[in-house]
Amino acid sequence: MATFELYRRSTIGMCLTDTLDEMVQNGTLTPDIAIQVLVQFDKSMTEALDTQVKSKVSIKGHLHTYRFCDNVWTFILQDASFKSEECQETVGQVKIVACDSKLLSQ
Amino acid sequence: MATSSTTTSSVYIRVIEDVISKVREEFVSGPGENVLTELQGLWEVKMMQAGVVFGIDRSASKQPTPGITPVHDLNVPYEGTEEYETPTAEILFPPTPLQTPIQTPLPGSTPLPGSTPLPGSTPLPGNTPLPGTADSSMYNIPTGSSDYPTPGSDSGGNTDVKGGNGRPSPYMPPPPSPWMNQRPPLSVDVNVAYVEGREEADRGTSHQPLTQDFFTMSSGKRKRDDFPPQYQNGGLNNIPQQDGAGDATSEVSQKSDFPGMKIPQLDGPIPDPYDDVLSTPNIYNYQGVVSEDYNVVNTPAPNDLQASTPAVVQNDVLEDDEDEPLNENDDDDLDDMEQGDELNTQHLVLAQFDKVTRTKSRWKCALKDGIMRINNKDVLFNKATGEFDF
Numbered sequence: 001m002a003t004f005e006l007y008r009r010s011t012i013g014m015c016l017t018d019t020l021d022e023m024v025q026n027g028t029l030t031p032d033i034a035i036q037v038l039v040q041f042d043k044s045m046t047e048a049l050d051t052q053v054k055s056k057v058s059i060k061g062h063l064h065t066y067r068f069c070d071n072v073w074t075f076i077l078q079d080a081s082f083k084s085e086e087c088q089e090t091v092g093q094v095k096i097v098a099c100d101s102k103l104l105s106q
Numbered sequence: 107m108a109t110s111s112t113t114t115s116s117v118y119i120r121v122i123e124d125v126i127s128k129v130r131e132e133f134v135s136g137p138g139e140n141v142l143t144e145l146q147g148l149w150e151v152k153m154m155q156a157g158v159v160f161g162i163d164r165s166a167s168k169q170p171t172p173g174i175t176p177v178h179d180l181n182v183p184y185e186g187t188e189e190y191e192t193p194t195a196e197i198l199f200p201p202t203p204l205q206t207p208i209q210t211p212l213p214g215s216t217p218l219p220g221s222t223p224l225p226g227s228t229p230l231p232g233n234t235p236l237p238g239t240a241d242s243s244m245y246n247i248p249t250g251s252s253d254y255p256t257p258g259s260d261s262g263g264n265t266d267v268k269g270g271n272g273r274p275s276p277y278m279p280p281p282p283s284p285w286m287n288q289r290p291p292l293s294v295d296v297n298v299a300y301v302e303g304r305e306e307a308d309r310g311t312s313h314q315p316l317t318q319d320f321f322t323m324s325s326g327k328r329k330r331d332d333f334p335p336q337y338q339n340g341g342l343n344n345i346p347q348q349d350g351a352g353d354a355t356s357e358v359s360q361k362s363d364f365p366g367m368k369i370p371q372l373d374g375p376i377p378d379p380y381d382d383v384l385s386t387p388n389i390y391n392y393q394g395v396v397s398e399d400y401n402v403v404n405t406p407a408p409n410d411l412q413a414s415t416p417a418v419v420q421n422d423v424l425e426d427d428e429d430e431p432l433n434e435n436d437d438d439d440l441d442d443m444e445q446g447d448e449l450n451t452q453h454l455v456l457a458q459f460d461k462v463t464r465t466k467s468r469w470k471c472a473l474k475d476g477i478m479r480i481n482n483k484d485v486l487f488n489k490a491t492g493e494f495d496f
Contacts, residue, residue: 006456010477011484012118012159015152016125019145028144033136037129037145044124049475049486052117057478057487059455063469063494073459073471077494080453082480084487089480094453096492098473101458 003042004099007049016041046104057084061094071100114484115159122149122159158484454479457490469494 007013020034061080067073075096082089126146133142153159457476462469473490 004458006458007477009454010456011156011479012121012153012477015156016149018152019148022148023141023145028141029137033129033132036132037125040125040128041121044121044128045477046475048117048121048124049477049488052120053113053475053486053488055113055485055487057476057485057490059473059490059492059494061494063496066469066496068462073462075469075471075492075494082478082485084485087483087485089483089485091453091480094455094480096455096457096473098455098457098459098462098471098476101460101474104458 002104003039003046004104005038005042006097006099007042007045008038009097010045012045013041055084055086057082059096064093071103073098114486117486118153118159118484122146122153157482452479453481455490457487464496467496469496 008017016038020029020037023029024031024034059077059080059082061077063075064078065074065076067075073096075098077094077096078092080091080094082091126142130139130142133139133145150159455473455476455478457473460472460474462471464470469492471492471494473492474488476487476490478485478487
């Protein structure tokens with residue numbers, strides 16, 4: 001199963017990465033097993049988003065920068081608004097990084 | 107909001123459990139299950155600290171099987187994190203100490219070579235040590251220099267001052283032994299007094315206090331003037347010659363005068379280089395060092411507010427060291443809007459795209475399975491549609 005390392009940059013992914021870094025530096029963990037944990041996180045996070053999350057969000061804003069490289073879209077929006085059932089947020093600037101969903105199904 | 111954050115938290119907790127359970131075999135056959143427990147605890151603590159997971163929910167509802175055990179696990183990791191954090195904090199604070207060592211090295215290293223050579227041979231080496239000591243060690247130089255004349259040897263004064271300062275305890279040992287012997291009492295007393303005053307004043311401003319002290323002796327104009335007076339103080343007998351040099355102010359005249367006198371000769375070479383070196387490079391360096399530190403601290407703040415302010419700061423920093431500020435500023439220029447009150451907040455959406463289309467300047471995209479970090483809150487979505495104007 002293919003996975004994205006994309007979600008490692010999320011809060012939960014960063015927390016895990018920091019934890020693994022500490023434990024590897026302590027000598028508690030070997031780098032190999034730390035990588036295995038990260039790979040498992042990639043799978044678990046992707047699966048959880050696919051199966052456990054049902055909410056929908058609409059995003060609007062001024063597109064400041066767009067980039068498509070290596071099958072990854074990157075958008076930088078200005079004055080972006082996010083709307084979902086529960087919340088509405090507005091930010092001056094936001095970065096969107098999106099991988100090609102079709103790569104996962106391969 | 108409450109709903110979304112709650113669901114986010116629960117999803118995160120389930121992800122954590124899923125990951126932990128699926129790597130358990132690896133740990134059992136490897137580092138052991140205790141390590142896995144530690145990993146989970148640390149991870150969860152970090153998540154709670156990040157405000158994206160609520161520990162209560164987890165311990166209460168999530169793990170019925172282990173029951174109480176999970177609570178223990180949570181606590182244990184907590185301590186672990188604190189341990190890690192504490193060192194970090196210490197490391198952060200040290201910057202002040204770090205500066206001291208950096209500065210001290212200059213005086214310590216330079217003075218040794220400089221002091222010895224000073225009397226006999228070349229003015230250049232002597233120059234470096236003197237300024238270095240003065241700036242770094244809190245402008246002890248003047249004191250040291252004044253001391254020189256009395257006993258007859260220059261080096262003793264400098265080292266004593268350094269040692270007397272008490273600042274660089276580490277540095278104390280090496281220089282003291284040779285130098286201290288020559289003139290312990292005088293230099294120590296003077297140094298202590300000066301040091302105290304100067305420390306308060308700080309390095310940057312310290313010049314003035316020194317000047318003031320010496321002002322009484324001399325007219326007290328500039329550094330050059332100050333130094334000559336100091337020498338005068340030390341060797342009262344020689345007053346006329348030294349005065350002449352000081353009055354003359356010109357480097358050449360000073361040199362010529364000193365060679366003529368026996369005692370002055372040693373002093374003579376020192377002051378000249380002092381004036382030149384001190385006035386230009388040393389001051390800049392020290393100011394630069396001090397300013398760097400402050401700049402680094404200050405830089406973040408200015409960036410948020412204004413682009414112009416950081417630019418000014420950059421100039422100083424550029425000469426000295428780090429390019430990081432530049433990069434940050436560049437980003438700021440590009441990103442303009444982002445720098446609001448929230449530096450730490452980096453709004454980020456991580457997702458997969460199903461489709462991205464563009465019609466003229468209007469972009470539409472369909473995203474799925476995303477994690478959004480918006481305004482310090484994590485929001486998950488299954489589907490998202492984006493409409494952007496370029």
